[in-house]
Amino acid sequence: MPLRLKRIGFLALLAVFIIILLSANYHCALAQEKDGKTAPKTEKSIMPLVTxxxxxxxxxxxxxAMQPIMKAVEEEFGEQVNVVFHDVWTPKGKINAAKYNIRVIPTQVFLDxxxxxxxxxxGYHPKAEVERVLKTQGVK
Known part of the structure; x- marks a missing residue:
């Protein structure tokens, strides 16, 4: 019985988190986008090894805390890696959060x-670990 209660509690907590995440204030998010405070989405001219x-x-x-890591990856690996950031509290970001089935933020998704x-x-992903994941796809 205690395991069942823990499971119910976890699911309830997860549901509350999702509701909070999805009910973010649209006006605040739109204002942030207009001010240019969101991290840029980069598009590369050649086909990267990893996105x-x-x-x-x-x-x-x-x-x-992930922002400097993303910037360092862009600078260090150049066109081998396409770094993309989606803010889940913006209308477009919410769509991408659903597309990638995001449960918590931050989440890093690596595409070949x-x-x-x-x-x-x-969660937070240290730079050394990000580099290890990138190198499994031939990034040098």
Whole structure:
């Protein structure tokens, strides 16, 4: 019986988190986009080996901690890695959160050169670990 109560409690907590996540204030998010405070979505001219999709928010502390890592990956690996950021508290970001079945933020989704997911991580992901994941696809 205690296991069942824990499971129910976990599901209830998860449901509350999802409701909070999906009921973010649209006006605030739109204002942030207009001010240019969201991380840029980069498009590369050649086909990258990996697309590193970071799904989070500019208002989330662990998500903000991922911003320097994303920038470092872009600078270090150049056109080998396409770094994309989606803010889940914007209308477009909510669509992408649903597309990638995001449960928590931040979440990192790694796509191979064919666009197929080959790795996913939830929470803060240290740079050394991100690099290890990238190198499994031939990124140098």
């Amino acid at each position: 590193f999709v970071e799904i989070g928010s500019v208002n989330c502390i662990p998500c903000r 050169k064919d666009g197929k997911e080959y790795f996913r991580h939830e």
